[in-house]
Amino acid sequence: MQVVDVWTGRHANALRTALRLTNESFAQTLGTATRTVAKWNAEPDLVPVTELQRALDTALQRASQEAVARFVSLLKNHPVPNSMSSTGIVRQAGFDRKSENAEYRLLYDADIGQILSWLDDQVGWSVGQARQKVGAALSAMEVCRFQDLAHGRGRVSQRRISDALASYYGDVGKGFDLYRTESADVRAMTSILTRREWLDLAMPLGVGRDDLRLRWDHRLPVASLDGVGADAAVRRIAEALALGGKIADTPIYRLLDIDVSKRGIRGDVGLSDFVGYALTVDLLENELVDALAAGRSVRPGRMPLRDQRLPTYESVVEIGERICCGGVLALFAAARPATRRRPQGDYVLLIQQRSGQVLNAARRLAVIPKSFHEPISDFADDAQLASTLMREMEEELFGRAEVDSTSTLPRRADPLHPSRLSPPMRWLSERAFGESSWRLEATGFGLNLVSGNFEVASLVLIEDETWWAEFGGCIEANWESHGLRQYSSLDHSALSHLIGDPSWSNEGLFAFLQGLRRLSVIGGGRVDLPSIDLGI
Incomplete structure (x- = not known):
């Protein structure tokens, strides 16, 4: 057979x-x-x-x-x-299918070839040396070893990560603090460095108040790699190949400066490349979590990658002096009508467990959509935060594979043209943002100490309950999710338990808590949410 x-x-x-x-x-x-x-x-x-x-x-x-x-x-x-x-x-x-597939991708995957060429150039290796080193890493550390590392990371709780980073960096000061909440139900602390004026923004997106300008003339900083960084980059590529992770050298936005208030989010971005991020500052996450999983010290001087690239709070907030990429992530909430089982109308809240194929927050809980802020076709216009959220809703929730930046499919000139939208998104696009149909709002902003990323917490709130009745069955997460969970905005106990779940990503918990705080203000009789008081 x-x-x-x-x-x-x-x-x-x-x-x-x-x-x-x-x-x-x-x-x-x-x-x-x-x-x-x-x-x-x-x-x-x-x-x-x-x-x-x-x-x-x-x-x-x-x-x-x-x-x-x-x-x-x-x-x-x-x-x-x-x-x-x-x-x-x-x-x-x-x-051994996985080993065979890893070797195949190492030899024939065009995206991997570009990444290996980049690594050769940055380290000063001869052509093909990166490929040889990755091949050797695949041979020396078999697939099961990479799987063991991945499972070990999944056992490190969100709170252990935030506590370790708080200890590594010490006192903050200068108007910044780590995002934390307190309530009678549960306490939470994250690795998100923020300010009080960056929270509870309730700022509509897509109406001219998220004004990020692309600076074409800004030069990308050279991503220097010493021996330790080069070895870590080789292991990252080998691990991605062994575990089936997706990695592609696509353009992403790099934050240059930012001004955040309830009036708007304004600033400048430049263009960077994903591989330059993934093989440098993004390596800090695995270095930290692997150390925690193995019981090693995470003090300054013991974390060579972090000590070099993100050693102090000052280096975190000086976003124009480093590679500061990041993205937009949103709590998705849709109104549902009352049923025989639910005698009161509520909002359904969607939470994802990230798949093992993603490079960031793999196997952890997060809100959905969650994405890097990146262009897709119009580099200047796509710099607006709403553009990323709309694209990610199409990709991560409504099954539009052709707007996935890791896809090898031919690109359309305008993949988000109204004629190409999915039926759920077309319904939304035909209705202006507002209180009667749906909202797209920024709820908070912060800098994530895990890798120095900027995080824009947001809320997608669909208030017309006919949308869920018509399109709820069309929602299907893409490859980035291992699965979706539904929660009712009236289930106070379940939401309290969810807040304390140790498998959250730090940015995911940040966006979730900020989304719940906003829902508690505008949700009316559809919500029975845990009290969430800011500790900042």
Whole structure:
């Protein structure tokens, strides 16, 4: 009997073709949505969720001998290297699919090739030396070792991370403090460095008050890498390959200066590249969490990457002197009508558990959408914060793969043109922001001590309950999420317990708490929220 180790969109599409089924018929066979089957064609490397893996196994087992032969033939004729031929993809038990895929990507993935070339240039290695070092790291530290590291990080609580950073940096002063809340239900502290005037903004986005200007003439600082930094970068690439993480050298915005108040968020951004961020300051997160997981000291002088790149509070707040990337993340809340089980209308709150494929806050709780602030087509106009939120709603909630910056699909000139919007987003776009239909608001701003990122906490609030009734079933998280959770805004006990969950990311908890504070003001009879008092 033929067995597929890990189903991807490519395998699923080959099986559908071999069975001579349409997308609709194949979806019915598997018990999923037609749009899910269509996404496998658009994203051949997409790995379906566990339930669909089992459904695909069953479909293959039930296939006729002729269909199985066509399936194997389709994979065999697919233009991939010999090491990834159908005899390697479809195998008897015991084949190490992840190791094989890592080696394949190291040799043939164009994005990985660009990243390796960047690393050669920054360190001063000869061409191909980065590839050799990553290959050696994959050989020396097998996939299971990287998996053990990832699981170890997941056992380090959000509070241990924030406490360790508070201890590392010491007293703050100068009007800054770490974001923390107090209530009768639960206390929380995060690694978000903020100011009182940066909180509870209640500032509408997308109406001219989020005014970030792109400075084309600002030169990108050279990302220097010493021996320790180069070794850490090699391990980061090897780990991403071994665990199936997505990494692409795409442009992102770098914050140069910022002015935040209830009147607006104004400032300047420059263009940076994601690899320059991912292989430098973003390495600080794993250095910190790995040390905590292993019980090592995180004092100054014991954290070589942090000691070099983000050693003091002053270095954190001097955003124009370093690589300060970051993004926008929002608590998503949609009004629901009363039902027999819920006699009172409420808001459904969506929380995600991040997947192991993401580079930031992997396997941790976060609000959704959550994204790096980055351009997609119009670099100047996309600098507005609302542009990132709208794009991420399309990608992370409404299934628009072509607006994913890591996608290898051809780019449209205007992927967010009204004619291309998903039905849920089209409904929203046809209604102006406001109290009657929906709101898009910034609720807070801060700098995350984990990697020095800027974080714009936001709230997406859909107040017309007909939207959820019509489109709630269309919401489907993308590859960045391991799963979605629903919470009712009337479930005081569950929300109190959620606030204290140790698996939060620091920025996720920041956005969640700020979103709840805003909802407590405007939610009316639809909310019964824990009291959340600022401790700053």
